Amino acid sequence: MQRVIFLKIFDCGGIIKLLEKELLAFDAQSVKYCVPSSKFSTYGGGGSLSISVYAKSASDLLKIAPIAKNLDYPFIVVGACSNILIDDGGFVGLTIMTRTFTGVTVSGSTISANAGERLTKICNVAAHAGLSGLESLYGIPATIGGAVATNAGAFGTEISELIEIVEVLDIKTNKLCKIMGGEIPFKYRNVDRIFENKIILSVVLKLKPGSKDVIDRRIKAVMEMRANSQPQAPSLGCVFKKINGVSAGYYIEKAGLKGATIGNAQISRIHANFIINKGGGNANDYIQLLNLAQNTVYRKFGIMLQKEILIIGEGHNHNCWNYL
Ligand SMILES: Cc1cc2nc3c(=O)[nH]c(=O)nc-3n(C[C@H](O)[C@H](O)[C@H](O)COP(=O)(O)OP(=O)(O)OC[C@H]3O[C@@H](n4cnc5c(N)ncnc54)[C@H](O)[C@@H]3O)c2cc1C
Numbered sequence: 001m002q003r004v005i006f007l008k009i010f011d012c013g014g015i016i017k018l019l020e021k022e023l024l025a026f027d028a029q030s031v032k033y034c035v036p037s038s039k040f041s042t043y044g045g046g047g048s049l050s051i052s053v054y055a056k057s058a059s060d061l062l063k064i065a066p067i068a069k070n071l072d073y074p075f076i077v078v079g080a081c082s083n084i085l086i087d088d089g090g091f092v093g094l095t096i097m098t099r100t101f102t103g104v105t106v107s108g109s110t111i112s113a114n115a116g117e118r119l120t121k122i123c124n125v126a127a128h129a130g131l132s133g134l135e136s137l138y139g140i141p142a143t144i145g146g147a148v149a150t151n152a153g154a155f156g157t158e159i160s161e162l163i164e165i166v167e168v169l170d171i172k173t174n175k176l177c178k179i180m181g182g183e184i185p186f187k188y189r190n191v192d193r194i195f196e197n198k199i200i201l202s203v204v205l206k207l208k209p210g211s212k213d214v215i216d217r218r219i220k221a222v223m224e225m226r227a228n229s230q231p232q233a234p235s236l237g238c239v240f241k242k243i244n245g246v247s248a249g250y251y252i253e254k255a256g257l258k259g260a261t262i263g264n265a266q267i268s269r270i271h272a273n274f275i276i277n278k279g280g281g282n283a284n285d286y287i288q289l290l291n292l293a294q295n296t297v298y299r300k301f302g303i304m305l306q307k308e309i310l311i312i313g314e315g316h317n318h319n320c321w322n323y324l
């Protein structure tokens with residue numbers, strides 16, 4: 001009954017009506033309508049998602065894949081939403097949420113995790129099992145699926161170095177397949193679109209046995225480095241990619257933009273490559289600051305900063321699938 005009322009109130013361009021029957025295959029708690037970014041994004045601001053389906057299992061994802069494939073709207077997979085900004089106009093399309101598809105197991109020196117498992121939880125499980133390799137990635141607020149799709153990295157380690165197997169669901173064929181880590185064309189914060197139209201279901205990481213004390217000490221050191229060099233306020237992490245190994249923050253700071261504020265968003269005074277939400281910040285505030293940083297750095301240094309974050313929503317849907 002409650003669902004029927006939602007369907008009537010929030011008819012985002014017809015998509016909700018269009019998917020009304022298909023989505024009955026999911027329980028009511030797994031399907032959400034018009035959820036604002038403040039509820040699920042680490043930036044804590046931006047537009048709403050018209051329909052999001054929270055997958056809890058591989059079979060949920062197998063059910064959602066054909067729906068996404070046949071849809072005349074864009075769709076996207078979202079993990080922890082720690083790297084995606086949703087435009088204030090909202091995203092009219094289907095969002096496949098994986099954060100509820102959790103689970104992690106250890107076998108010898110390998111760890112297998114479902115796509116929605118948090119990277120930090122996996123790091124903790126590895127540390128507890130005396131497995132080393134993930135310590136530098138501790139504190140990245142990602143799901144493992146999102147971390148693999150973006151080739152997350154920190155303090156000299158990239159997740160790509162640790163991947164043995166990635167299991168994916170190909171939305172075009174609705175088939176499951178396993179890709180060996182060595183076959184994936186990983187680059188810096190980039191996977192060359194290999195996961196386009198694919199949902200990462202699970203990941204097997206190959207780690208090395210190590211002393212628990214040493215692992216714990218490394219994790220503590222990494223957390224201290226993060227706490228000392230990054231803002232605690234809501235953000236999407238680094239806005240721009242490094243340029244020839246140099247943080248974009250170096251140029252943004254040199255351009256005098258630390259602390260620049262538009263609306264309720266600010267270029268962090270602690271780390272100039274972070275845009276923080278001071279409370280009530282929206283996507284437009286964020287995008288204006290991003291443009292300010294990009295234009296100013298280009299004018300002053302002739303360097304065009306490349307976005308590390310992804311923007312979706314009206315005018316940005318080229319970043320989604322079914323829209324290529
Ligand atoms: C405070 C803070 C610190 C950060 N520090 C770092 C850092 O040190 N290093 C770093 O690399 N990043 C960092 N980030 C950025 C971010 O956490 C990473 O980019 C992370 O890997 C994104 O994971 P996610 O689960 O949030 O993915 P999302 O933001 O939800 O999605 C990112 C991309 O991955 C795709 N995707 C997500 N899940 C899947 C899936 N299951 N199958 C297919 N595609 C999928 C999405 O479609 C999207 O294209 C930081 C962010 C914050 C807020």
